[in-house]
Amino acid sequence: HIQCDMSDDAGPILMLLSWLASCLMVIGVALPYVPQYQEIQRSSNTEGFSTRVCLVLLIANILRIFFWIGKQFELTLLLQSVVMILTMLAMLHLCCSVQNTNSVSTKRHRLSDLDPKYFWKWNVFEDYLLFCFGLSALCAMVTTLLLDSAVFVEMLGSLAVMFEAMLGLPQLLQNFHNRSTKGMSVKMVLLWTAGDIFKTSYFVMNQSPSQFSACGSVQILIDVAILLQVLFYSQDRHLKLG
Template identity: 30%
Template sequence: MSLVRWTLTHIAPVFIVTSPVTSYADQIWSIKKSRSSAGFSLDIPLIMLVSSILKIFYWFGAHFDFPLLIQASVMIVVQIVMLYIALQNRPPFGAQHSLNQPFSEAKEGGIMVKRPLNFWQWRSRKPYWQFLAYYTAILAVLQFLLGNRASYVAIQGYVALGVEAVLPIPQILENRRIRSCKGFRLSVLVNWLIGDLFKMTYFFLSEGGIPWAFKLCGLFQAGCDCYLGTQYWMYGDGSRRSGDESKNSIRVA
């Protein structure tokens, strides 16, 4: 048992650090190769960048295990590259406003509701980078003013990990709505589930100090990923559904 624990607690950190690359490298290459980001939601880099940047500042107050800090740093680099390539290869304006983007629009009573100020739906590339710069600057100021307060540090942790934990939810809702997993890559699901296994092992068996924010939000995300697996088993990849229905699928990677 001690050998298993030693193996998992030493292999898991390596997997955690490299997971941003293994999870998203294929998506980046696919967009680059096809010269189109059609079907890819720009909300994926939004969620991961908001979460990972906040995690960096959270580390200064919580001093959680170093591999988790490295993972957040690597994730920022990977997501910036993916956002840059996705913006460079965006489809025509009409195609961008399809149901392939889970957070792009909300539906209320059959009416499509736009986001305030078209947040993260801008046609120009510049506002995306401006938002990230302003967001980072605001967090830096808050860190300087409130970084020594335990309550603020706790809020940082739960917000950062909570934002990351909701990543699977739009995919779950869309799969349920169209009763299909068309466009959702099985390889991504497998990678997420393996990642959950390593993360949970590392969080609960590591001798280092892992804040409960990581554990609770990790458990929630693992539960969502398991439900995605159940959906894939129930609905399949939608290959036999009609062409009209297949247009309403999401591609999340």
């Protein structure tokens, strides 16, 4: 009887913890970008943020939504994708506003120019929205035709998480190219890392499709590499100033 009572008491607590974990999964994806958003607003400088991160995450989460259509996993992960897409669009909108304010050139690069050299370097936010709409329409058409194919659905999921796993790579490469992590802080990267560790643990505990756990593991490794860059370049900057 005692064991039964303890089990009954634990039930609501476990449900509450599960609900809190789901909420953190949905909202938590946006939290690491809050300090970066505030820093760009404060400094009116986008140098420390790579918009390629937005490109990678937008593609990954649009693909993940269509993966969910073919293989219904947790609703939490679907909502997470929606929140991430909105977050990346907010970051792009801010970057466009800041860059247009700071730009001394009257020449604007548009999606309609079809110039590969300026792909994802457009000056108008609506072009990014148009790109997302076009990608979504293409995915919808292909998914409708191949929805009954289990191989296609699994490949779609693998492609989605492969893009997501690489999300830190543009930032890593930009830091290496600039020999600087200006606009980034240890606190910011630790937030990214903590979020990815929590996310990966959630995938494992909830037995999400294996693609998600693999993605989380790769993201943690890239986060650690970026953290080492922040520590190294900040130390190097202090030595030069000294």
